[in-house]
Amino acid sequence: MKHHTAAILLLFWLGVFTLHTVKGSASSQSMRKFSCVTLSTKQLNIRNLVSYEKQQVPTNAVMFITAGGIRICVSPDQRWVKTAIKRIDERRAAKRK
CATH class of the missing domain: 1.20.5 (Single alpha-helices involved in coiled-coils or other helix-helix interfaces)
Structure with a gap:
């Protein structure tokens, strides 16, 4: 027992x-709270974008975040996406100075 x-x-x-x-x-x-499953094919207005996140799973994508908090996923291979990322990084660097 x-x-x-x-x-x-x-x-x-x-x-x-x-x-x-x-x-x-x-x-x-x-x-991650949010992840990209489908990608938008429309070009976004770069001035409205405040941030971005890169992801590789479940699909290779860049998630842009607008000033209003909207998240939009796009393909990272497009030229305008690379330009937008560069501009956002430049804005962040200017704010740090």
Whole structure:
């Protein structure tokens, strides 16, 4: 009887430890809230863009964020996208000075 109770307690504590370890490792990884699945084909007005994020999974894309907080995904291979990224980076650098 004592061995049976001890085995149950051991299994219980192993289960608690396992759940705690799995939860800790999963929550320590950063997860994206937003990710690009489809890409817009329209050229955006660069003046309205305030930020961007690059992503490679699930698709290679650039997510632009407008002054109003709207997120728009586009292909990073387009010339205007590269120009927009350069301008946003220049604006950020000017604000730091």
